[in-house]
Amino acid sequence: MTAPFAVTGGRIFDGDAILTGHALVVEGATIRAIVEEDALPADLARLEAEGALVAPGFVDLQVNGGGGVLFNNCPTRDGIATICEAHARFGTTALMVTLITDRVAVRDEALTAGATAHAEHLPGYLGLHLEGPHLSIARKGTHDPALIRPMDEEDLSALVAAVGTFGHALTTIAPENVNPEQVRALCAAGYVVSLGHTDVAAAEVADYVEAGASMVTHLFNAMSQMGNREPGLVGAALSFGALFCGLIADGFHVDPTSMGIALRAKAGPGQIFLVTDAMSTIGTDDTGFDLNGRHVFRRDGRLSLADGTLAGADIDMLSCVRFAHTRLGLPVPQALNMASLYPAQAIGAADRGRLSPGMRADFILLDKDLSLVSTYIGGHCVHGAGMGAKP
Template sequence: MSRSFAVTGARIFDGQDWTENRALLVDQGLVTGLVPATDLPDGIERIDAGGALLVPGFVDLQVNGGGGVLFNDRPEPDAIEAICAAHARFGTTALLVTLITDTPEIRTAAIAAGRAARQADVPGFLGLHLEGPHLSLARKGVHDPSLIRPMQADDLDAHLACASFFDAVLATVAPENVTLEQVAALTRAGITVSLGHTDADYETIATYALAGARMVTHLFNAMSPLGSREPGTVGAALDLGTLHAGIIADGYHVDPVSMSVALRAKAGPGRIFIVTDAMSTIGSDQQSFTLNGRTILRKDGRLTAADGTLAGADIDMISSVRFAHQTLDLPLEEALRMASAYPADAIGLSARKGRLLPGLDADFLLLTTELEMIATYIGGEAVFSA
């Protein structure tokens, strides 16, 4: 990629601060600087943003599907491409395609599909999030209990073998079915270990964090709660500064009051960041789909099984940012960081993603002042325009 250009006429948020009267310089897919509009190189191509907001692209670490495609149903390279394209329409420029608890055969197919998509350089594809099957039956959520099981040697080997294929690999596991030694091995291989779908107590979570776990999956959901005499997984996620935590910002998975309390309580440097946990419905008119043989219905912004169990989320990233800003009353820059800088930090990609600083990938969005999508750029290339 050799294209060089400048984006002018935008109010720019670089992930840290807002800047006025400056232009974003892009060369060979990377940000090369933010300079006064009067100091642009002669002859450089200019894109006039017309007063739009220019912000870092969103990084989503939990995407089960999109565009009518559920990855569990189609663990294929073209499915990954369709999912990434669907979410790019809503501002996601980097994502982990998520495989929900399934059979070893489906996992093998998913990893092979991910390798092919990586080799094809599918725009926006970072790698895989393997959510299960090594979870707690007590906190299974919508995951198929017949497929939940302890991590065996061949499971560990499958995880370790794919670690080097991708920009990032995330594994959601529960202490009930994964040992401390296995967590340490995953961590040494560069896989980000997240604790989720677990009934573990505070001390157990703290011990697993010492072994290398650095995240908690969809805070509050499918985990032991914060109680008066036992802080549980929720208490550990908020109290332990080494842990980052994803949260679903749709108003259904977590009450807005609970979200606000958690944001005020979180110890750093770990942060709470936004995930969509999106299913195949995003970017489609799909009203139902099947997950492990169960029919999931879409209604009023929720996805539920017949018994009312939430089954992923029916929300995209730009809608999540609007929710965080407008409903939680967060400053816009903090809502944007929760969707870009903080998830990039959580998986160790802050040197490439989540901010618009020199040397980082030119993944950015143009938004209206009402936070509606105008355009999405990945690596300096426009992949969506409204």
């Protein structure tokens, strides 16, 4: 266990306000206190932040890959470790490793890998996001239509049996291939159910919210749009306060004007939060990769199939935060909350997303231009130099 230490000489964003003249006190993997620097014991070890902003670590609920690894192509414990390490270099301290629509055998390998990562308390690993295969072919996006299918009793039993073994559990489903009773069973077992890749009408969304669905996957993308006579899933997502909504802020998936409209229109308490939908390219110079036998091309900041269909995103969470601040004009605290507090609330990770006593010591240090100085997970420095670095 790391000896207690205090982060001093910086500004602390605790999730509510930016504090000056205060220190973040870390003991083991937990935040012990935030106190005025003058009140610190003289013998307590100190990490000098040198004016940096100390903020909660990012929580990303949709990460398909990183560090040259795509989870679908490498559904193993080591694959998960590589993905988590890659995203920690961009401030993400907790992520949901995402499996895109694939064969049953690959899903089962992913569940086993997630269980191993969870049992080992792998740094940065939060749980699994199963995005498909129970989606709508009409809104398939980059998902292989040959692998999309209805949820049957065997699928439901397998998913319910795995709950509790692999950390937090999230699944994206489409009403076209999953009925409300199946959603009710998934939620009762412990899954967070997200609606996505669907042409569902707004009126039908209410039945799924009543059954327990509480999230919408990558708002605006691969879903029924808001029209003058049919609000679609976009309209329902903004009007139902129970729904949290993921948003890919890379400038390719959603126009900034649409992002701003959605942020102003969203009914609470559910919030719009940032996701990367990142692929294996993050942290690499790779020019592409293969997914379900198809090649994905990396060009000019975007990933696409040969026909131009977007295939995930080539962006990290820190870049999403900077986009939200510089392009959307959001205050830094709001942009940071969209990357930490709101996704933590959406997934029910009550010990993350804020800096306060009793919370996990998952935090980052940011320069004035929002560039990353260092990343801490459970009180250990996993990127950059700092107190508590592992040998």
